[in-house]
Amino acid sequence: MCSKPVVILGNGGHAKVLIDLLLLQKKDIVGYSAPAEENNPYQLPYIGDDHDVVHKFNPEDIQLVNAIGSVTNTNTRKRIFNFFKSKGYSFLTVVHPSAVISPNAKLKEGAQIMAGAVVQASCLIGENTIVNTKASIDHDCKIGNHVHLAPGVTLSGSVWIGDETHVGTGATVIQNIRIGNHCLIGAGALVIRDIGDNKKAFGVPAREMR
Numbered sequence: 001m002c003s004k005p006v007v008i009l010g011n012g013g014h015a016k017v018l019i020d021l022l023l024l025q026k027k028d029i030v031g032y033s034a035p036a037e038e039n040n041p042y043q044l045p046y047i048g049d050d051h052d053v054v055h056k057f058n059p060e061d062i063q064l065v066n067a068i069g070s071v072t073n074t075n076t077r078k079r080i081f082n083f084f085k086s087k088g089y090s091f092l093t094v095v096h097p098s099a100v101i102s103p104n105a106k107l108k109e110g111a112q113i114m115a116g117a118v119v120q121a122s123c124l125i126g127e128n129t130i131v132n133t134k135a136s137i138d139h140d141c142k143i144g145n146h147v148h149l150a151p152g153v154t155l156s157g158s159v160w161i162g163d164e165t166h167v168g169t170g171a172t173v174i175q176n177i178r179i180g181n182h183c184l185i186g187a188g189a190l191v192i193r194d195i196g197d198n199k200k201a202f203g204v205p206a207r208e209m210r
């Protein structure tokens with residue numbers, strides 16, 4: 001079955017990296033959406049905003065790529081994903097050719113596994129979640145929906161990460177740790193204890209901020 005043409009949602013830094021990946025895979029990119037026609041080094045056709053995508057394309061004719069990045073807050077990515085899902089659209093699950101994915105890892109809709117990432121046996125990666133450049137996820141990890149594992153994150157085996165949590169660049173999490181929903185783990189943190197929902201933690205070892 002031929003894959004459907006792709007529409008990119010967003011035009012920031014994460015979008016550029018995804019476009020590189022999609023061009024490498026010879027995907028048919030019909031254009032990008034953004035609030036304004038700018039930041040378009042690839043000269044892709046500009047579609048308009050999110051509502052213009054809905055007006056111009058039937059859900060069954062295209063697949064979407066959520067190219068909204070997130071530095072600490074995954075809300076915008078989640079809102080856009082849910083908006084288009086509610087209108088019947090589907091999201092492409094993206095895997096860079098240099099990523100190593102266990103045959104029995106499960107990637108849910110719209111997951112994005114970027115260059116050099118490793119996803120080991122029996123892992124689950126949730127909907128709309130980014131496993132960013134060179135992040136490494138060891139066996140039996142369960143990663144929720146709308147999560148961002150930033151570049152260079154290292155998760156040991158059997159780590160659970162809740163929905164909408166951001167794990168900052170280069171953070172490390174030891175085995176069997178559970179991190180809740182809506183957490184923010186700082187860049188370079190070393191997480192050695194469980195972290196509950198809605199917490200911000202950073203440092204070595206990571207401590208929750210009041």
Ligand SMILES: CC(C)(COP(=O)(O)OP(=O)(O)OC[C@H]1O[C@@H](n2cnc3c(N)ncnc32)[C@H](O)[C@@H]1OP(=O)(O)O)[C@@H](O)C(=O)NCCC(=O)NCCS
Binds near residue numbers: 150169188189
């Ligand atoms: C944890 C984080 C969110 C804190 O942001 P913040 O609340 O705005 O904190 P501030 O920058 O005001 O810093 C407050 C203090 O915490 C320290 N601090 C901030 N982030 C830290 C981190 N990751 N590790 C250790 N200390 C940190 C600062 O040095 C500062 O200390 P000081 O008061 O002694 O000077 C942020 O630094 C971070 O790590 N973000 C993740 C970025 C990321 O993953 N980007 C990925 C893009 S793809």
